Structures are given as structure tokens and as C-alpha cells.
Amino acid sequence: MTYDAFRHFADSWGLLFMAICYLAFVGWALLPRNRERSKAAKEMIFKDRDNG
Template identity: 65%
Template sequence: MSYDTLRHLADSWGLVFMTGTYLTFVGWAFLPRNRTRNRDAAQLIFKDRDHG
């Protein structure tokens, strides 16, 4: 394979693959079964906070 062939492959199908991967990860985060984990992760920084 030449450089031009690899470049063309990366420009076309690489972008499709990266977009699909991004959408999969974003969709995974919004699944209803992950709601509790996401809420716990958002509140983690307040775990050891003083209330005084």
C-alpha cells in the first residue's frame, strides 16, 4: 500500500470509525442503567466536604 492509499483510507473510513465510536460512548453514558453510576460519579467530589 502506498502512502496515498493509506491517507485516503484514513480520511474516509477513519472519520466514519471515529464518529461511530464517539456516538457509541456517548450513547452508553445515557443508558438508563448507568444513571446511578453517573449520579454517584457527579457527587464524588462532595464526599468528604465539611458541612460547617
């Protein structure tokens, strides 16, 4: 495979593949069943914080 052929493939199908993966990962993170896990991750930095 030449550089030009590889570049053409990456510019067309590689970009499409990355866009589909991005949408799948964002969709997976926003599923309702992941709500508790997201809430726990959001509040993790305050876990060991003093109240005073």
C-alpha cells in the first residue's frame, strides 16, 4: 500500500470510523443505566473533604 493510497483511505473511511466510535462512546456514557456511575465520578473529588 502506497502512502497516497493509505492517506486516501484514512481521509475517507478512517474519519468515518472515528466519528462513529465517538458517537458510540458518548451515547454509552449517556445511557440511563450509567447515571449512578456518572454521579459517583462527579462527586469523587469531594469524598475526603472536611466539612469545615
